[in-house]
Amino acid sequence: MKFFFTFFVMFCFLAAPAAEIAATPAPDFGREALFSVNNLWVMIGAMLVFIMHLGFACVESGLARAKNCTNILFKNTMTPAIGFLSYAICGFAIMYPNSHWLIGHLFGFAGWGLHNPPGPAIAYNGMYTYWTDFFFQGMFAATAATIVSGAVAERIKLSSYLCFTAIYVTVVYPLVGSWGWGGGWLNTLHFHDFAGSTFVHSVGGFAALAGILLLGPRIGKYVDGKAMPLMGHNMSQATIGVFLLWFGWFGFNGASALSANPAIVSLVLVNTMLAASAALVSAMCAGKLLLGKPDLSMTLNGCLAGLVGITAGADCVSVLSAIIIGLVSGVLVTCGVLLFDKLFIDDPVGALSVHLLCGVWGTLAVGIFSPEYKLLTQLIGVAAVGSVSFGAAYGIFFALKKLFGIRVSETTELKGLDLVEHGAEAYPGFQFFSNM
Amino acid sequence: MKFFFTFFVMFCFLAAPAAEIAATPAPDFGREALFSVNNLWVMIGAMLVFIMHLGFACVESGLARAKNCTNILFKNTMTPAIGFLSYAICGFAIMYPNSHWLIGHLFGFAGWGLHNPPGPAIAYNGMYTYWTDFFFQGMFAATAATIVSGAVAERIKLSSYLCFTAIYVTVVYPLVGSWGWGGGWLNTLHFHDFAGSTFVHSVGGFAALAGILLLGPRIGKYVDGKAMPLMGHNMSQATIGVFLLWFGWFGFNGASALSANPAIVSLVLVNTMLAASAALVSAMCAGKLLLGKPDLSMTLNGCLAGLVGITAGADCVSVLSAIIIGLVSGVLVTCGVLLFDKLFIDDPVGALSVHLLCGVWGTLAVGIFSPEYKLLTQLIGVAAVGSVSFGAAYGIFFALKKLFGIRVSETTELKGLDLVEHGAEAYPGFQFFSNM
């Protein structure tokens, strides 16, 4: 995404023509048009990222039981709202401190709130406006929290989840992100994470892991040490969700080029689509081999896995590498789901396998498939981001647990969070066996 | 949206270069590119507005009972079709009469049908083509009718609704709209409604109010003078709908700049997103305080309320004002729903609270938060538009009631409109208690 130094390069590059413009009153339509089209694509990209929140809402609620559906929808509706607001208050300023580093290149802060710099909009960085920058980055911010939402579903208290989200998006996500995208020490090391396999997906995945460990498995998930199928109530919804995520990912990855540069963006899109397709095929095959029958929800996870996997390197690997990254992701996610189940780590939607495992894999893959980047640097990045985000998430969840408790009562869990936390079912009137 | 005078300003501005172009045969790529990108954004904006129709379909059907679901989907599918066609026949010509005013600056008509003016496309107004103009405005047209659809759901006759929609979109919406966006008297007064808090949402909301008053509440809504919960059958669907509306609103507001101007459009988008987010938070809190539990459907209404609220001033208020507008909208909509219920005004989806209350609030907010516009002018606009659209809608519904009846029979309402009006259920085979 945004590299600190590109910023300066561009700025210098633009300084000259800007002077020229001042000299001559004739409007430079070409420059303006280029600015408009770059800005437009980043804005549209942000909208596509926005629709991913609906994707998450559908996948997570579809893979949960009907009795908890309203609760999940509620969480997923509030997540982008809280994320965007808290990012406006200070997240954006922590993630992109510009020159305001406070502690080494580890922590910076550019000041509270949003402040559009004076002067012509094009002067901001020549590619898009300050508002577009915030709009795009703000949409990204909440996705990390949404990833947690699915993993802790069906047993976390609504209030605890909302608190966690607010804190995590306000502080942890931007802090860690600033190391790379904000021009911090990982960026100096030449660590590459194009659109966020690490800075978004792993950051979310590690928090999910912390949450799951502190919450424990859902009632009924393990009977005599054996994992039981607690079936998602609506496969149509889950499929709609995955397609919307896939669709939104074109913006997530494509607009992370931060311009409409035809050569880069189009390659990114092709790589994104190929990785997702390859992962679908490999997840289908892995599912068929390992489970006997092609499982829809696992195959859908495969698609997301491929998307997460290609996110770090979509701009710098070849199409063949993209296919390989996708194929590996599809297998990885299938094995991941089976493995986590065996480890008594109860993740209703497969968030760990998708976002954590494949986030790490995708980041490392950059070091493997792109000659420009080193595997070791990528490893350092993954380790540093992972330990800090896991630690912070664990700390936050732990504190919330001690202070208010994070898990609903047993009766609530059995009756369903919808009735107890919201007083209303998701599908009133429909008859279903609620013992499932 | 489109101001009559901007049109002329632009035209003059473009006249000179146009002459130049004629003189020199070298194509001006910069001008062409700028034209293309502006035009592109308005076209994409129209597509986003289109998807709002799906949003409305999902929200309205999700918040209705299963037995009326097919009927609502049917209405919402026909609405954009009828709206777009009737707008092509004469609505567009009434709304944008250009210089063809017939009665003062109150009513004008530019002629039947669509007529692409001869000459190069860029000459139309330098920003987008005639067809793009119509495409965008036509998409807007039907949204006003769709608002009515939800409010009168579960008891209106299909045929009456379709008649009403055709008449309202063909005549009333464009007539009222011409006063502001078409260069009429409200525009002269310097009344500001950027993307339609008044011209779209209030116009729809007032019609909804007229419809509800003439129809009366649904059977079972009031028992011994107490409002009963007639629960919407599908919260997932309602949530999908709200997210799609939110998504589409980026086009609704963003493309109402009528160009891809980076500075304006990006600010509009940030304001839109902030207002929606703030309204979600305040509606959640208001719901929790007033109702005891956070109600999903009310919180979703909050989101829409914030979007309606910011629509009038998204281009001219600060981000902080946008947040305040959103916060107020969220509280307003919650109180509105409770109030209308108390007043025996049965609005199954909260359309009045969302579109009418917050439409009015958003329009007035422009006068409060933007130094450029006067509160008094805004009030005049709201009052004028409100009285005419309410009066007209009441008249149309009243005439239809006298002529054919507008409400289905009691048996139909009890059995469900799906079985009686369409001969088919929305979810055949699924078991649900149909006494709800």
Place this chain on the structure above:
Amino acid sequence: MKFFFTFFVMFCFLAAPAAEIAATPAPDFGREALFSVNNLWVMIGAMLVFIMHLGFACVESGLARAKNCTNILFKNTMTPAIGFLSYAICGFAIMYPNSHWLIGHLFGFAGWGLHNPPGPAIAYNGMYTYWTDFFFQGMFAATAATIVSGAVAERIKLSSYLCFTAIYVTVVYPLVGSWGWGGGWLNTLHFHDFAGSTFVHSVGGFAALAGILLLGPRIGKYVDGKAMPLMGHNMSQATIGVFLLWFGWFGFNGASALSANPAIVSLVLVNTMLAASAALVSAMCAGKLLLGKPDLSMTLNGCLAGLVGITAGADCVSVLSAIIIGLVSGVLVTCGVLLFDKLFIDDPVGALSVHLLCGVWGTLAVGIFSPEYKLLTQLIGVAAVGSVSFGAAYGIFFALKKLFGIRVSETTELKGLDLVEHGAEAYPGFQFFSNM
């Protein structure tokens, strides 16, 4: 879509300025911006085509019974993945052989895999990059297969369907497409199919017909020679699907202009929207007249029919012609559904009536409504494409039938494909009468 000769014309046109650029080091922002905006629109168009796959998934699963829902979702998720991958391997090279024709202008092949030509991206054709080209064409490729998916639903074996799709998209679709869009003999004849009424929809429709004929009707569809209503389980889902298809069609048709040319694209969009709207109205009326009650699923089919109908001529007919084409399509599809039912051709979703009938109608309509094109040429194209694609599809299905069988066992069909082929229901816990 892409005409071979335009390609060359453009190339020549660009050669001169390209030389100029080399001479002067000053970047031509105007040219770059125009390139970016054209490229951007084609990329966005491809994303819109992508979302059509979700539309197909929703329509087809919504119009099938609940017991087969997972299976359909599975097929529709795999279809774009398989389509895109196989198109990368060789489909793209068959469809656009450039100068590598092997057998007359009937069959060409440009080599395995994807190869971005060296040199600046703009040199590819001045409008969009090689990757954008592939991204857009690859998205198109799988839609033809998806059409088949719905028609053969509820009884085809998963493995047979996937095999068929892979073969059909890899060979048949691109071969036939190369005749027109790849610069083959139909292009030489001046046959016009703007965005694929023939090359996509008929090609899919003919394959669907072959599949249905070899599979036979679903158990229970005909009782004593009378067609029974086997009701789709979820009208909300079907409606969501149709809206998404409608939305995606703006990219399907709009981006088939292969540039963001304001004049052409905006006319295409208006025509597309008008035809769909008109078809909705005529299908509603036809349904009301022929069936007594307005049937939602038939009216939805009407919308798609109008979209298919306008696809061939959206760029070259007047708005009035677009409306007429739409009106006819809406009636045609209604009669088609009734007719195919009478002929014991069991098509659960109306794919034949929508894609085959209206695909043919739309292609012929170009010859009727556009003075530039001849009805006879259009007829030749339809006949040639139809016979080859029907023949090929029949051959493939026939071979698969002999080799592995293409239909599931009777018990599987009765119990539902979800339980038997995937071991899991789509809506676990929900109670529904499964004898339907």
Place this chain on the structure above:
Amino acid sequence: MKLVIAYIQPERLNPVKQALFAREIYKISVTNALGCGRQQGYVKAYRGAIQEVNLLKKVRLAIAVNDEFVEQTIEGIIEGARTNHIGDGKIFVLPMDECIRIRTGERGNEAIG
């Protein structure tokens, strides 16, 4: 002890409940059902194919009562469910040998209430 079973129109469930409550009968079990009787069905139409549907939505009540409450129960159901239209439904009274409250293990007449 008797088990009173009734099939009624779905929309009469609330009135029946109220009529029973008025007679101090508070314990009821309810099930979703379909019924086929003298009541005319409706024509299901879907994509041009039509079919006569004669299984209509009903609600099934099961109420266990002591013998002396049987008549009141019947009265209550009739009061709440009767609309004088075909399809109002039926009441069946079955003999019951035993009734046990799971929570306490109580049996017989006390267990019912």
Place this chain on the structure above:
Amino acid sequence: MKLVIAYIQPERLNPVKQALFAREIYKISVTNALGCGRQQGYVKAYRGAIQEVNLLKKVRLAIAVNDEFVEQTIEGIIEGARTNHIGDGKIFVLPMDECIRIRTGERGNEAIG
């Protein structure tokens, strides 16, 4: 008077209805049910976790008849429901003390039909 209750395979509902109609038994109430019996269940697989499901979908019929119609009813059900596969289902005949038509208040043998 008897209440005949039968649990059958869902897909046999239509044949059973037809067989009963052929015997002039037109009044039936139907409920959705799950049954656990000798019939083998199936393995439910979801995200790698598997479980043996032994509650299979069934349809429950309840038919109130006068004593002389009991045998015909049983015959009809058997004719429509028998496939000679395990899982075909069971018929239970319960004694019934009283039958009331809600609409008219008729009781006993006339009320049944």
Place this chain on the structure above:
Amino acid sequence: MKLVIAYIQPERLNPVKQALFAREIYKISVTNALGCGRQQGYVKAYRGAIQEVNLLKKVRLAIAVNDEFVEQTIEGIIEGARTNHIGDGKIFVLPMDECIRIRTGERGNEAIG
């Protein structure tokens, strides 16, 4: 022969099944039901309107057994379903005249198992 009918809490279905299987009672039919009893309902809230809901989700079991198995069946149900909270449910035992296995036409005591 008796027909044992029980209304239990939905989440007790599995324990009950296990307790019955332990007593070699393998044949059960299950239906979804709503129950209204002494157990307190909950308040349904929707868009500001609230309503006391007193029809709670229950599961209905029907088990046909020979006379000598009645007590074991009751025991099994109680073992699996009892939580000592109001709402645990009820068991009703009805006399049954006849039982027929559809597949074989067997009648009476053999047909039950």
